[in-house]
Amino acid sequence: MHPQFEPSALQQAQKLAKGIAASPGAAAGRVVFTSDDAVEWAKRGERVILVRRMTSPDDIEGMNAAKGILTSEGGRTSHAAVVARSMGKTCVVGCRDIVIDYERKQFTVNGMVVREGDYISIDGTNGVVYLGDIPVVPSEIIRVITGEMKPEESELYRYYAEFMSWVDERRKLGVQANADKPEEAKLARLLGAEGIGLARTEHMFFAPERLPHFQRLILADDPKEREEAIAKILPFQREDFYGLLKEMDGLPVIIRLLDPPLHEFLPHTQEQARELAEKLGKPFEEVWAKSLRLHEHNPMLGHRGCRLGITFPEIYRMQVRAIMEAACQLKKEGYNPKPKIEIPLVGHANELLLTRKDAEEVAEQVIAEQGIRVDYLIGTMIEIPRACVTADQIAKFADFFSFGTNDLTQTTFGFSRDDVEGKFMAHYLEEIPGKEGTPILKASPFEVLDREGVGELMKICVQKARSVKPDLEIGICGEHGGEPTSVWFCHEIGLNYVSCSAFRVPVARLAAAQAAVREQKEAERKAARRRKVLVEVRD
């Protein structure tokens, strides 16, 4: 499915280093070290590879502009890896042999120096980094799907299409995609996604023309200033949601309201604070003091998700308004939008009750203003252990549940994925001869769903939730939704669908079919055993 290096060119290529294969595909381009450079170089038509120690949410634009991403730190579930996979962008992470010097704009690897502008090529399927510009060829399947090639020109595609039709006949689990942008959604649909299981809205705030308004909102002193900032952001968000809902016309789209900690949007250095202060016309001291005050010791467990929506209700109200205005507009144009509003990080039923009431109020307001009814659902992401064990209470206020198994794995294990992968995960996966209890883990729980721990909480959740709402729709939108054995587990515990990045949709469809076949075979085996016993008894 993914682009590859041209086999003949690859044979002569010089290997530089090997990292962790984080997002499959092949990419070649010129090295840049900042996201701003990536954006700028790409604008003038350069292919670039963004090289960073690790990435953060404000690298989104740069990652988007780059052909591929290479980091020296982090693991398969680091920010770079997760975002790259969701973008279907080639990515190699944790390439520890390369030592990056941001100041000199170069990296060294085994004594060799690679400078900004030099060509490198990275293979996200095996983690290898090469020197030079190796030609990349797209997969035939993708070329047919995107209309670049005709089906009759590709035998591979025809095999794929026939095979996938068998697969879809067998599977019971729905397969949706995680996608934030119309173009991602379009590809997901072409690859067979039956809806969007997760559209993250935070990436939308980092675009250069939007960020200052959002920063003003966070730093606002009074409600008036806050309202003004909100009014500036609303049209952008409406446009985002319009595009997404239009692309997925007739299919459900889960839009998750703002999730990350606020301080991610604020300056991290005094210099950045000075710049921002100037841009906003505010005193530097104030901007810096507020940024410091918003700093968190453990942002993963801090002021984020619905906790933000509850303390700054105007943010969620604006987002709900943008979703509903976009949906009403589409309905008027003859489309059939199916928005699902998702409240993240709920751990207590009251959090959902409170945010739900607010969202309903705004949605009904928009419907009344626009004079057209659009059906919408309000649900929540299940990503906190407390939500699992109190699922019967939370389900009362939810139209749907979606397991956020990335975060649920973090909180269930007490693992920060940004930290543990670089620090001790390798050690945990290692078998030490003669040592009982090793390997501690058979696979990283961020890659393969941990059935015994995270899975047990999911089972408790499904059972409790359906004890009060037997028909509650429950899906999964963590990275596990695209990992075959995890998909089998989702089938076993009775989920309705899995959702994963667009490029993994065909894999998920296949895994869902396997799960159904496995179940049927198991049932047949049981029936055969029963028949055998009956025969024996009769004899």
Next chain:
Amino acid sequence: MHPQFEPSALQQAQKLAKGIAASPGAAAGRVVFTSDDAVEWAKRGERVILVRRMTSPDDIEGMNAAKGILTSEGGRTSHAAVVARSMGKTCVVGCRDIVIDYERKQFTVNGMVVREGDYISIDGTNGVVYLGDIPVVPSEIIRVITGEMKPEESELYRYYAEFMSWVDERRKLGVQANADKPEEAKLARLLGAEGIGLARTEHMFFAPERLPHFQRLILADDPKEREEAIAKILPFQREDFYGLLKEMDGLPVIIRLLDPPLHEFLPHTQEQARELAEKLGKPFEEVWAKSLRLHEHNPMLGHRGCRLGITFPEIYRMQVRAIMEAACQLKKEGYNPKPKIEIPLVGHANELLLTRKDAEEVAEQVIAEQGIRVDYLIGTMIEIPRACVTADQIAKFADFFSFGTNDLTQTTFGFSRDDVEGKFMAHYLEEIPGKEGTPILKASPFEVLDREGVGELMKICVQKARSVKPDLEIGICGEHGGEPTSVWFCHEIGLNYVSCSAFRVPVARLAAAQAAVREQKEAERKAARRRKVLVEVRD
């Protein structure tokens, strides 16, 4: 139980501000702004109040030297508050009206400036901060218990003693104390503690004469250097454990092996790194690079607890050796030490199996070397949701469980206690008229155990663990062990004991008796109902 301000002096005192009452008692002294100053001033006989924005583990010595602690940030479960309570030290936190200027060594409050060396007085019972040096009088009960006053001189003490003897007759739950030092343990015993439910070993590493050896251990390049550092630390630890076990002669003492993230022990600024590099005779670049590499995004969910013990097995081996050497020594001297070795942060049975085998090996080695047998137990703290849902597997390798409900509350809710209290907890506890779902929480789950979420996981844990080991001893050592309604819950789910800071031991004893009485009354009510039904049926 706690010291108070002399009532007559209090009437004339000038009130400066009000913060959050974090650890009861009254304290007066001269203002200092650094832990080093606190230690130094105390050495020359000054009473000091340590004033900080917030405290961190390297403030332990300063907190210990101070009469009281005042912080401008943080809540009732911030580092300052939790440590102060465990030390029985007066503490006011989150006093947001005071603005600290570390450089000028002063703070301002409502336009007034208080400088280093000025006297202030703080009341940890109501959070009030006064200007000046208000005389403090100790509680009569404590004066009798510590031998400063005779029982016959204090009517209050005699009431207390008689009342507590009734209490102890009624209760079924054991009551132990969290104490790290012999003097804390002594007080705990005098207040009725039947053992130490939690002795943290990390505080022991921050003493100025010990820290450099530990830092050398962390920064060591080769096993030899590491061994040398270990050899330097071992005698200190042995001495610590000797004192603790001797003070608690004949009673069980749970010693938790090293828990916090390593980077807490390393420099946070280049200047500190330069100093440390000089002290250790290592290049600055190396020390700084390693400190940066050990930095974590979410230290609460990072490389800590048994994850450290597994990646650096020599640390836990040294600690186990120190415990067992101390215990053997005491046994030879005719004492009866009862050490219980506790592995923190276990989330997977293999973590415990691996560290247990290692600990057993070292313990048996020491017993063989010393030629004397000391019985010891090896157990684990339950503070990760995954440990609760896989408790049947973990119990196989544990001689005891102890619920670490502070961390379990953090991971179950996905709340970082260092962050949420200052950021949104107040909002969550607020009732908004007309808003359904408010207050979101009736009490802070860090103060009152959250029965529905954390408690549900505890129940699952107890049930699963005792399904494989019916007699497994299970206790609790989180702050909740000293909060009455939480103690009731511990009784209800069948725990064996609660453990809390020394000063809360009498409260816990009382709450345990209440729980037993409540249970008995409930049983009587049921029996009466049954009798009534029987009579009705008969008639």
